[in-house]
Amino acid sequence: MHFRLDSETTAFRDEVRAYLQEVLTPEFEEQTYRSGVAHDDGFAKGLIEKGYFAPGWPVEFGGQDRGPWAEQVVKELMMRFDAPVYLSETTRMVASIIRAIGSPELQERIVPAAMNGDLTIALGFTEPECGSDVAAAATRAVRDGADWVINGSKMFTTNGHIADYVFLLARTSPEKPKHKGLTMFLVPLDSTGFEAQAVWTLSGERTNITFYSDVRVGDQWRIGEIDGGWQVLGLSLQDEHASGWGPHIARLLDHAERWAQTAPAEGCRPAIANSDVRRRIARVAMEAEVSELLLRRCVWMSEQGRHPVAEGPMSKIFSTEALERASQDIVELVGPDGVRSFLDPTAPEQGRFEQLLRFSLGTTIYAGTSEVQRSIIAQRGLGLPR
Ligand SMILES: Cc1cc2nc3c(=O)[nH]c(=O)nc-3n(C[C@H](O)[C@H](O)[C@H](O)COP(=O)(O)OP(=O)(O)OC[C@H]3O[C@@H](n4cnc5c(N)ncnc54)[C@H](O)[C@@H]3O)c2cc1C
Structure with a gap:
């Protein structure tokens, strides 16, 4: 193989x-x-x-x-x-779910427009009080005649301030067990009662906390069955869990190799002449290679019609934790100049070392934290008890 x-x-x-x-x-x-x-x-x-x-x-x-x-x-x-490309990716992912299970009306209205760039869709799953335990969502959607009235708040709705729609997880039946009382909606973000406030992350990425105050949407904006939201959400989480960040490690490697060949270290010799530099760069190269192979194994499995239940989380955990390790290792190697920022004209490699260091820290959190992914490997991959 x-x-x-x-x-x-x-x-x-x-x-x-x-x-x-x-x-x-x-x-x-x-x-x-x-x-x-x-x-x-x-x-x-x-x-x-x-x-x-x-x-x-x-x-x-x-x-x-x-x-x-x-x-x-x-x-x-x-x-x-x-x-x-994050908003393009979320738009395409939701379009693919609507194409698979949306009503004919939603399919016609949303899918072609999403695929030709006329509309964009953000994800609204996480809430201020629940992220990993996404089934604990408390944002309510209450039926009122032909409409639904939505109240609550969502945390980390990335691109919620510029997207046209949000793919929203809401609680429709609070009396039922938590996984069985949820429904998915596509909410137009120009609706009265919607508000997005900026949240700036350590990586410099803007995300949002979003508020829904009596936001009214017609039943045609529901995706899937009433109280069938957990199954619909599962389609998108599957996609997120089988992810990999190896190419970011390869990007770090490109910069590290170039820096090592050009930056003077001892006397007039370039840094690459130092065995510690070569050792660390070789380690990054190995992490990039393994990350790439783990993700490509998931693609290969999907192509064979097999779902990478444990292999997806393995790829996600390994590549994101390797990215953290590698960027810390390289910043330590480059020394104080390694934390000069992108906007500093004297920063080595246009500040990419510092930027990747900050960026890497979020990757072990979104799309399922490392701890949650490890539980999936243990329970669904190895069959261990909860
Ligand atoms: C930059 C960024 C962008 C994001 N974009 C989006 C977005 O567009 N849409 C969206 O809906 N969400 C988004 N998220 C949210 C992201 O998916 C959540 O942050 C993530 O799921 C973790 O949830 P939490 O932050 O509530 O942490 P918590 O779930 O509160 O977790 C806190 C800690 O406890 C650990 N923990 C929690 N439960 C368990 C368990 N059962 N076993 C072991 N350990 C556990 C976690 O691993 C973590 O270390 C984004 C997050 C970030 C940082």
Whole structure:
């Protein structure tokens, strides 16, 4: 078994890479860094026009019918280039759920528009009082005639201040056991009673706390059965749990290698002449390689029709914890200059060491914390008791 790309996928990857090199200019990178927002309408539209937004989707939805490996190489490149795609990813994920189980009316109204860049969708699962235990959601949706009236608040609704809709988890039957009283809605964010307030994270990313005060939506905005929200949510969590951050480690490795060959260390010799530098860089290279293989194993399993129940969390935990280890290791290696920021003209490698160090810390939290992922491996992968 091997996870090498075939020649067609390799050619496609090279094409996408050349496009990203062209459009992700230093000016664009600075604008993204300053905004703290992982989305840019123009960039997203460009991906759609080139057919890179969802290459595995059918042509009628703007895809290229290419299959999971083409999707995978695009995902890897977006991370490798640190491209602002989070809102595009959440939009595509919800569009795929609506395409699978949404009402015909929602499918017609949302899916084509989401896939051609005319609308965007953020995720509203986490609340101020519950994140990992997402089934404890307390935001209420109460039936009122043909409508639902929503009250509550959601934490970390990333891009909730710019998206058109939020994919919202709400409690519809508080008297039922917690997993059985939830329903999913697609809430238009121009609704009266919705408010988003900025929350700035350590990584410099802007996310939001969002408030719903008597937000009224028609029943046509419900996704799935009433009280069937847990099953609908499961479709998106599966996707999140089988993730990997290896390309960010590869990005760190690129910068570390370049720094080691150019930065003077002892006397006039470059840093790479030092065996400790080589040892640490080799360690980062190994972490990048293992992370890539673990994620590609998940893609391969999905292609075989198998769900990577434990393999997905293994990929997520290993790659994010390796990213933390590697970025700390490299900052220690580079020394005080390693914490100079992107906006400091004297920062080595345009401040990428400092930026990756801060970025890495959030990766072990979102899309399921390491502790929660370990429980999934123990219970569902190894069959151990709760
Ligand atoms: C930058 C960022 C962006 C995000 N974007 C979104 C978004 O767009 N939409 C969205 O809905 N959410 C988003 N999240 C929320 C994210 O999914 C949650 O932060 C995450 O699920 C953890 O929930 P929590 O923060 O409430 O922590 P908690 O669940 O309170 O966990 C606190 C600690 O307790 C541990 N813990 C909790 N339960 C268990 C358990 N059963 N066993 C062992 N340990 C446990 C956790 O691992 C963690 O270390 C984002 C978070 C961040 C940081």
